Each structure stands twice: as C-alpha cells, then as structure tokens.
Amino acid sequence: AQSVAQPEDQVNVAEGNPLTVKCTYSVSGNPYLFWYVQYPNRGLQFLLKYITGDNLVKGSYGFEAEFNKSQTSFHLKKPSALVSDSALYFCAVRDPPGYSSASKIIFGSGTRLSIRP
Amino acid sequence: GAGVSQSPSNKVTEKGKDVELRCDPISGHTALYWYRQSLGQGLEFLIYFQGNSAPDKSGLPSDRFSAERTGGSVSTLTIQRTQQEDSAVYLCASSLDVTEQFFGPGTRLTVL
Numbered sequence: 618a619q620s621v622a623q624p625e626d627q628v629n630v631a632e633g634n635p636l637t638v639k640c641t642y643s644v645s646g647n648p649y650l651f652w653y654v655q656y657p658n659r660g661l662q663f664l665l666k667y668i669t670g671d672n673l674v675k676g677s678y679g680f681e682a683e684f685n686k687s688q689t690s691f692h693l694k695k696p697s698a699l700v701s702d703s704a705l706y707f708c709a710v711r712d713p714p715g716y717s718s719a720s721k722i723i724f725g726s727g728t729r730l731s732i733r734p
Numbered sequence: 735g736a737g738v739s740q741s742p743s744n745k746v747t748e749k750g751k752d753v754e755l756r757c758d759p760i761s762g763h764t765a766l767y768w769y770r771q772s773l774g775q776g777l778e779f780l781i782y783f784q785g786n787s788a789p790d791k792s793g794l795p796s797d798r799f800s801a802e803r804t805g806g807s808v809s810t811l812t813i814q815r816t817q818q819e820d821s822a823v824y825l826c827a828s829s830l831d832v833t834e835q836f837f838g839p840g841t842r843l844t845v846l
Binding site (some may be wrong): 660661662663666721724725726 | 769779793825827838840
C-alpha cells in the first residue's frame with residue numbers, strides 16, 4: 618500500500634529566502650506524485666505533479682519539485698519565498714494504473730509554511 | 735460549472751441526526767473522491783467513484799457512512815446517527831482518470 622510522509626509540521630522562512638518543504642513516499646510501482654496548497658478557509662489547489670519524464674517539475678506560483686527515486690522523495694521548493702506563500706501544503710501519492718490500490722490518492726499530514734516579512 | 739461545488743457550505747446538526755452532503759463535480763470528470771479533514775489536519779480518504787465501476791469504499795470509517803453517485807455525476811455523502819467525532823470539513827474532488835484532482839470548497843459539519 619502506498620504511503621506518504623511530511624516530516625515537518627511547520628516550516629518558517631524569511632521572505633526572499635529559498636524554501637523547501639519535504640515529502641517522502643512509498644508505493645508499489647512508479648509513483649504518481651502531487652503537491653497541493655490550502656489557503657485559510659479554502660479548498661485545496663493543485664500546484665504540480667510528477668508522472669514521468671524530467672525529475673524537476675515546475676508548477677504554479679513559482680514552485681517546483683524534484684523527484685528523487687533513490688531517496689523516494691519529492692521535495693517542494695521555491696527560490697525566493699513570498700509572504701503570500703504562507704499556507705498549508707500537502708504532498709500526495711498514488712500507485713500507477715494497473716495496481717489494485719491505484720484508485721486511492723493518499724495525502725500527507727500537511728506542512729504549515731510560514732513566511733515572515 | 736467551472737469548478738467543483740459542494741453544498742451546504744456549513745451544516746450544524748444535533749448528535750444522532752442524519753445528514754446529507756452534496757458534491758457537484760466538474761462536468762466530464764469521471765472520478766470523484768470524498769475526503770474528511772479535521773481541524774488543521776491532513777486529509778482522510780473516504781470513498782472513490784470511477785465511472786461505472788464499483789466504488790472503493792475502503793476509507794469509510796463506519797457503516798454509518800455511505801455515499802452514492804447518481805448518473806455518473808452528482809454525489810451524496812450520507813452520515814447516519816451523527817456523532818461529535820464526525821465534526822470535520824468534508825471535501826469532494828473530481829478528476830479525469832489519474833490526473834490531478836480539483837477540490838470543492840468543502841462542507842464544514844458541526845455535530846453538537
């Protein structure tokens with residue numbers, strides 16, 4: 618069964634500095650990986666995904682994530698943080714089609730990102 | 735519609751009452767998911783519908799929870815004999831097969 622871990626409950630970064638939000642995963646086959654963001658009192662918004670291809674994927678709002686198969690990680694990054702990036706971030710994973718568990722998308726517990734001016 | 739919609743946005747009920755939560759997915763999306771999110775916490779998978787296939791109900795926490803999807807579109811999540819621990823935000827999402835999900839704004843359920 619697939620699983621995903623976000624080891625940090627909270628990440629604090631100064632505005633203008635680079636940020637990293639960590640995610641590690643476990644799946645049966647080649648993973649489908651996703652990052653979502655949740656702003657206060659709002660639903661989740663899709664940021665980016667890795668299905669196949671280039672290990673570095675770029676997404677919305679200047680975010681990017683690097684797929685590392687050997688370390689089973691998919692860390693979210695941004696070169697220069699903005700105060701408006703402050704939100705709750707979720708990593709998610711699913712098995713590829715063909716696996717009995719492929720229907721489920723499993724979400725991590727979330728990391729609260731706080732950007733100070 | 736342009737996005738996933740859910741109704742009601744807020745629901746306050748008394749312990750023991752039944753509630754129905756509704757989700758309207760994006761038109762044409764074949765997959766529909768229900769999740770539960772407790773205050774400030776992660777998402778708990780509840781149930782998944784894909785086309786005409788049998789739903790994956792493996793995440794439903796008890797037999798008080800059920801869901802249906804009529805005509806491959808609108809879905810209703812029903813909670814019978816609600817308990818205080820059922821209080822949470824219930825999120826619905828839809829997608830085209832294995833692509834990214836699009837989430838609705840959620841229904842905040844409070845059981846008194």
